Amino acid sequence: MADRVGVYPGTFDPITLGHMDIIRRGAKLVDRLVIGVTTNPSKSPMFSVEERMAMVQREVAGIGGAVTVVSFDSLLMDFAEREGASMIVRGLRAVADFEYEYQMAGMNQQLNDRIETVFLMADVSLQPIASRLVKEIAIYGGNISRFVTSSVESEVRARVEQIGRKGS
Template sequence: MSERIGIYPGTFDPITLGHADIIRRGAKLVDRLIIGVTTNPSKNPMFSTEERLAMVEREVAGLGLANVEVKGFNALLVKFAKRENATVLVRGLRAVADFEYEYQMAGMNQQLDDDIETVFLMADVSLQPIASKLVKEIALFGGDITPFVSKQVCEDVVARVEKRGQLGDY
């Protein structure tokens, strides 16, 4: 039997405790899980692709999962999956709104390559409200993001906000 490879794609700007939960759980479903750090033209990232890759690599290393690796990509997800010989896409769901978008994406990906299956994992109940966008917004207004990200990611975000200036300062 061949190795089952999965991809958990995202911008991870920044990586949250919710992402880490999906990574831990997704790693149990496949022989090898690739965390695909990508760009998204519709998002305005706080961190560069290189910074996000380094952040995700550091956080994944802290999880101690031998079957998880981090790779950057800037291509159509199904093309990246094909290049990596992946047959499973892991996606996290927080709410119904996530499902509608992810369901549409899964359908499009299936149309592009029906050899790739999408697996949805529900976020842990305690982590469901966490979204990178909201973490950044809270930080930009000087709020406490420690319940949503690791200590090191918190330090990264706070340092970036201090460099740019809080929105509440304007």
């Protein structure tokens, strides 16, 4: 029997404790979990794709099972097909996430009905965490230590020092 491969796509700018929760749980559902780090034209990333890949690789290093980190700049379903995936893993935080993810899953199914989308509810304590908000809090000098690991916090703080903090 072939290995069951899942893809967990995202921008991971930066990777949060919420992402890590979905990665840990998603890794238990498949033989190999591919973390797909992508560019999203509608977002302006704080970190380059290479920086985000290095960050994600460092953070997932301690997770058991076969977890790999790959960058991609294509349709998700094309990427999933190339990786041999049978499922897309997505995390849900709130009803607003569900509406967007439901629409995306429907479109993805139209593109490739051999790949299922599996939704994992974020842990209740992690549901409010969003990379966009983590960056905003950091840019305004707030404490992000409850939302990211200490090493990610250091990287975000260093980047904020480079680009300049607001509200000071």
